[in-house]
Amino acid sequence: MADIGAAVGIRGPSLYKHVASKQDLLAAVMTGTMRELLALHREAVATTDDPAERLRRATEAHVRYHAGHRLEAFVGNREIRSLVPSNRRRVLSLRAEYEKCFRDLVHAGITAGRFHVMSARLASYAILDLGMGVAVWFRADGELTEDIVTWQYGEMALRIVGAT
Amino acid sequence: MADIGAAVGIRGPSLYKHVASKQDLLAAVMTGTMRELLALHREAVATTDDPAERLRRATEAHVRYHAGHRLEAFVGNREIRSLVPSNRRRVLSLRAEYEKCFRDLVHAGITAGRFHVMSARLASYAILDLGMGVAVWFRADGELTEDIVTWQYGEMALRIVGAT
DNA sequence: TCCACGGGCTAATGGTCATTAGCCTGACTA
DNA sequence: TAGTCAGGCTAATGACCATTAGCCCGTGGA
Numbered sequence: 346m347a348d349i350g351a352a353v354g355i356r357g358p359s360l361y362k363h364v365a366s367k368q369d370l371l372a373a374v375m376t377g378t379m380r381e382l383l384a385l386h387r388e389a390v391a392t393t394d395d396p397a398e399r400l401r402r403a404t405e406a407h408v409r410y411h412a413g414h415r416l417e418a419f420v421g422n423r424e425i426r427s428l429v430p431s432n433r434r435r436v437l438s439l440r441a442e443y444e445k446c447f448r449d450l451v452h453a454g455i456t457a458g459r460f461h462v463m464s465a466r467l468a469s470y471a472i473l474d475l476g477m478g479v480a481v482w483f484r485a486d487g488e489l490t491e492d493i494v495t496w497q498y499g500e501m502a503l504r505i506v507g508a509t
Numbered sequence: 510m511a512d513i514g515a516a517v518g519i520r521g522p523s524l525y526k527h528v529a530s531k532q533d534l535l536a537a538v539m540t541g542t543m544r545e546l547l548a549l550h551r552e553a554v555a556t557t558d559d560p561a562e563r564l565r566r567a568t569e570a571h572v573r574y575h576a577g578h579r580l581e582a583f584v585g586n587r588e589i590r591s592l593v594p595s596n597r598r599r600v601l602s603l604r605a606e607y608e609k610c611f612r613d614l615v616h617a618g619i620t621a622g623r624f625h626v627m628s629a630r631l632a633s634y635a636i637l638d639l640g641m642g643v644a645v646w647f648r649a650d651g652e653l654t655e656d657i658v659t660w661q662y663g664e665m666a667l668r669i670v671g672a673t
Numbered sequence: 674t675c676c677a678c679g680g681g682c683t684a685a686t687g688g689t690c691a692t693t694a695g696c697c698t699g700a701c702t703a
Numbered sequence: 704t705a706g707t708c709a710g711g712c713t714a715a716t717g718a719c720c721a722t723t724a725g726c727c728c729g730t731g732g733a
Contacts, residue, residue, distance in 0.1 A: 358712075358713080359711050478641060522721090
């Protein structure tokens, strides 16, 4: 809490004039992250009906977010077990909702005869996990730029689902 | 430490008759995990020279390990920042070595004209991240069995590298 | 037989934090 | 102009936990 306070220019205890507890703060950060991801997803798939293009854009949004918000992603993935059950349920339910978005995209591609995978769930897990990974290893000053990684991972998602 | 002690039938402080510190214990667990992964990898690629088959078997070993050793993988991914610098260096160097194994497999496939990817590094990161993900969501009692996941992810790896 | 020591136990010790208590100041507002 | 209150601060308080102190018992070689 002292560190968080320092980051906004006040002392640790003064934070309690703004948040009820560290737990609440963590929950707010994590649900905020998930809501942002969901909003970006909806925006990404809004402008086309083509299954492959929708999946590509959703993956790109997913990857771009994780490359640009490594800290949020890190906290989101690492601190789930730090949440009390009620908060954890909230976050996990948002996460499940997000996963379902991808699974639905894969299903749509399958029923349209455009994708070829055995398990839509497995494919959506795989694509989501790619993004999580990006948050771990991505460095803004590395040789792989955010644009390159985003583009390449969009391609990979299409390969994973066997898009024609 | 009390929990760890309980897991082996003794009290927390008694553990100090066997390990020097919690830090050492964690480092031993993490380096052990990485060494095991490296050994499994070498075993997996030892019996064939075909680039695609080697990558498939390496991926399968990777995924199977992460499905079967979720806790080790969890600790290995989450607690790196808990290590003091010297231990962290050791673990990260083993990890880099493991990643290089996959990168070399991808390179071999590319130079043999069998794989088609822009960045071998990106492809190897992607494949490795799939395994990490498995450790997070895999449940032995789920509808997706270890065999199915392993097989499917092996296929996905080949798709990711654009194997012909 | 005895004694050294491996290995277990309980009871400190000490450090790190989140959180609370209690205080103070400065800005509106009646 | 006095009162209220938002919002800072320092100094407790109290958990929690790794680690250490100091003790005890059983066993196996001398």
